[in-house]
Amino acid sequence: MIDKFREDVLSVVDQVPDGASIAVGGFGSSGRPDRLLDALCELGKRDLHVYVNNVGHDFTGVGRLLHEGRLRRVTASFPILQEFYDDYFAGKVELELVPQGTLAERMRAGGSGIPAFFTPSGAGTMLADGSFTLRYAPEGGVAEHVPAKEHRLIDGREYVLETGIVADFGLVKAHQGDRKGNLRFRLSARNFNPLAGMAGRHTFAEVENLVAVDELHPDDVHLPGVFVDDVFLSGTPRPTPDDSRLIARTPA
Template identity: 85%
Template sequence: MIDKFREDVLSVVDAVPSGASIAVGGFGSSGRPDALLDALCELDKRDLHVIVNNVGHDFTGVGRLLHEGRLRRVTASFPILQEFYDEYFAGRVELELIPQGTLAERLRAGGAGIPAFFTPSGAGTMLSDGSFTLRYAPDGGVAEHVPAKETRLINGREHVLEEGIVADFGFVKAHKGDRKGNLRFRLSARNFNPMAGMSGRTTFAEVEHLVEADELHPDDVHLPGVFVDDVVLSTGKAPAIDDPAAAPTRKAS
């Protein structure tokens, strides 16, 4: 059996070079892989392009990367942290703003090998016509716009061509994972995690509970191990394998 569990989170994340693009699961702090993100800071990784739904509301997770000046670009649907906009308008970080559903589908499409798709979301707005500011200059002027996107009239409605996202790395957090990399997410933490994991050329999974390879029922797997390269415990320390006898009995469906 291929064992993808690694005891040392720093040795795993050290494979991420400065300048890499990283698709990050989570919605705010729900399902956010903080141990993996913190390891980027501990290893002094910089100039990162993070693809994430939002940057959170404080200086943890992606917010810590921002606070320590490690971000070059953020691709997101709604960054709400005021300090992020301070950095954006000062020209120290780029912003590619994407409608939330489009972001989810771009990540899923990238992981599924779909190069692009048409969607009505964003049509006729500055997100598609080339007028949205990607990067500001230090003096407050516009340094660069997001390129205009191809549009097409489909069934009488304007649609925008959006490209699938394939990131250098995917960072996800799961409630349970086995040594083969099969993952199960819990409740709302399932949000962007499966898509972020699919879109990474290399994907690291942070799990709250490490279980044996035969403990997760196939119907309970939300992200198959074929998408996952390495698994670490959320504490970054070596775990004790969960005792299957202590787990609640699965009810028949």
């Protein structure tokens, strides 16, 4: 058996180079891999391109990366943090805005080996016609637009071509995981996490609870270990009544 459990998160995350692209799981603070995101900050990683549903509402998680000036580009659906827009309009960070369902499918497609697909979402809008601003110039004005996407009429309806996302790394957070890297997500944390894990060429997972190998029922595995390279214990466990099989827990 290949044991994927690691004690030292910094030594593993240190393989993420400056300029890397990273698919991040979570929806707001639900299922967000904060320990891994904090490690990127502690290691001084910069110039990162993150694929994430939303930046968050404060300076934790992806918001901390933004606050410390570590982001080059954000591909997201809901970057609601005001400070993000301050940096975006100041030309400090790029924005690729993507409809939420399209972002999810782009991650799933990339992880499944599908290079591109057609969707009606965004067709004929500024998100696809080449008029949306990717980057502002520091001195003001538009520096670069998101490239126009291919449109096609299918059965009388307009569709736009979207590409699958294959990121250099995937960062996810699971409720339970074993040493083989099999993961189970809980409730709303089962959102972008399995998709981000699939989309990363190398995927790191923090788990709230480490369970014995083969203790997870196959039907409870939401992301198989084949997609996961390294597993760490998170610092914030949230045990549930069905956790009788746990062999390790993170401290309260």
